[in-house]
Amino acid sequence: MSDQSRRPRTPGKPYRRPKKDPVRILAFDALRAVDERDAYANLVLPPLLRTGREKGELDARDAALATELVYGTLRRQGTYDAVIAACVDRPLREVDPPVLDVLSLGAHQLLGTRIPSHAAVSATVELARVVLGDGRAKFVNAVLRKVAAHDPDGWLERVAPPYDEDPEDHLAVVHSHPRWVVSALWDSLGGGRAGIEELLRADNERPEVTLVARPGRATAEELLREEAAVAGHWSPYAVRLAEGGDPGAVEAVREGRAGVQDEGSQLVALALANAPLDGPDERWLDGCAGPGGKAALLAALAAQRGATLLASEKQPHRAGLVARSLAGNPGPYQVITADGTRPPWRPGVFDRVLMDVPCTGLGALRRRPEARWRRRPEDLDGFAPLQRALLRTALESVRVGGVVGYATCSPHLAETRAVVDDVLKQHRDAELIDARPLLPGVPDLGEGPDIQLWPHRHGTDAMYLALIRRTA
Numbered sequence: 001m002s003d004q005s006r007r008p009r010t011p012g013k014p015y016r017r018p019k020k021d022p023v024r025i026l027a028f029d030a031l032r033a034v035d036e037r038d039a040y041a042n043l044v045l046p047p048l049l050r051t052g053r054e055k056g057e058l059d060a061r062d063a064a065l066a067t068e069l070v071y072g073t074l075r076r077q078g079t080y081d082a083v084i085a086a087c088v089d090r091p092l093r094e095v096d097p098p099v100l101d102v103l104s105l106g107a108h109q110l111l112g113t114r115i116p117s118h119a120a121v122s123a124t125v126e127l128a129r130v131v132l133g134d135g136r137a138k139f140v141n142a143v144l145r146k147v148a149a150h151d152p153d154g155w156l157e158r159v160a161p162p163y164d165e166d167p168e169d170h171l172a173v174v175h176s177h178p179r180w181v182v183s184a185l186w187d188s189l190g191g192g193r194a195g196i197e198e199l200l201r202a203d204n205e206r207p208e209v210t211l212v213a214r215p216g217r218a219t220a221e222e223l224l225r226e227e228a229a230v231a232g233h234w235s236p237y238a239v240r241l242a243e244g245g246d247p248g249a250v251e252a253v254r255e256g257r258a259g260v261q262d263e264g265s266q267l268v269a270l271a272l273a274n275a276p277l278d279g280p281d282e283r284w285l286d287g288c289a290g291p292g293g294k295a296a297l298l299a300a301l302a303a304q305r306g307a308t309l310l311a312s313e314k315q316p317h318r319a320g321l322v323a324r325s326l327a328g329n330p331g332p333y334q335v336i337t338a339d340g341t342r343p344p345w346r347p348g349v350f351d352r353v354l355m356d357v358p359c360t361g362l363g364a365l366r367r368r369p370e371a372r373w374r375r376r377p378e379d380l381d382g383f384a385p386l387q388r389a390l391l392r393t394a395l396e397s398v399r400v401g402g403v404v405g406y407a408t409c410s411p412h413l414a415e416t417r418a419v420v421d422d423v424l425k426q427h428r429d430a431e432l433i434d435a436r437p438l439l440p441g442v443p444d445l446g447e448g449p450d451i452q453l454w455p456h457r458h459g460t461d462a463m464y465l466a467l468i469r470r471t472a
Helices: 022-037 041-055 059-074 078-087 097-112 115-132 135-146 151-161 166-173 179-189 192-201 218-222 261-273 292-304 316-326 379-397 417-426
Strands: 209-213 229-233 240-241 257-261 285-286 310-314 334-337 349-355 398-408 430-433 464-470
Touching: 022 041, 022 059, 022 097, 041 059, 059 078, 059 097, 059 257, 078 135, 078 151, 078 166, 097 115, 097 135, 097 229, 115 135, 151 166, 166 179, 179 192, 179 257, 209 218, 209 261, 218 229, 218 240, 229 417, 229 464, 257 292, 261 292, 261 349, 261 398, 261 464, 285 292, 292 310, 292 316, 292 334, 292 349, 310 316, 316 334, 334 430, 379 398, 379 417, 417 430, 417 464
Parallel strands: 285 310, 285 349, 310 334, 349 398
Antiparallel strands: 209 240, 209 257, 229 240, 398 464, 430 464
């Protein structure tokens, strides 16, 4: 469509070109990539921000606002959809996706930020004129003026069903999660309303950037000398960066001696590394090693004991990421591209095996908020056979007296205890061991013997870990 065809036909009134706002255009481009290409915001946004800075269009404050607009909109998309649906005269599925993205950005500015209402509406309408054209900008203006008529609490009273009538749907709308995800998390967490609301709120909070000092190559003390750095909650190798901290500015990260890694992932690796063994401790395996964070920590810990790590990853490009993560490790290691369900190694040769299996990722919704809208309950059926096959491989790969760590970044019971229970019924030569003592100082680990971490309790992703010893 030409610029001329986008212009309103108002005789005698000069046409005013829309003002281009680099921040909101960037946020819109990021949301379109997430929607159109199933991209992840944490992969799409950094290069867009870098390009904006290189062009001189964005400063640090602009980059922070763009980041908030993208992540805030994605986290609260379910709530904003309910609000927008109440303000339009057609089903949302009949609203063009680019228009809905603009409306969602506007709704977030109105209901989720401190931007004054008139400024939020005006800026979003200008964005619509640039990316949609003047005709659809009028529609955006009309809808956002209706959105601006109530504050967030007022809207939730209007669009969320009462808790007493439908608890799960109420929580789904108020906390912007699909209903089936609310139900699954509630089943895994147990307890009453307070706990699940705390968890859902935690999923909508911006996670801290957490670094890991790779043993033998960097120390937490070194990282703590960085500006705005504070000690981790539980891992002796963890250091948290205050809001706005840039890991790329940390020398140890640039050199590969430290990395960005959630503290929950660190705890999983540490628990496996510290589990008591019967016999030698010389050969370790990471059977699903991509993208390499846990493998790098395990390799560093193995090197301190004179052990060797084999890191295996099925996808070649992810195997390349693993190799980069392990580059410079002081001890011996090997990275291979292999299918963990058809392993090239001989059975029973490893002392420690980590199998961090592919899963729905429901434990990392803080970091990948768009995942909650992509996943479907039927995805569980797709992962289930693979998860069981990989755990069986792990048990067949470890020697008698050795230990397997089965891990997922999902708290869904179908991906955690159900998998472990099913496989152990077939493997009478293995037994669960209590993982809780291997995380000293970490509270609220439940009844065991497995471990489930939670964002609202531990400040980590919702990582699950079961430790299993091969007995015969």
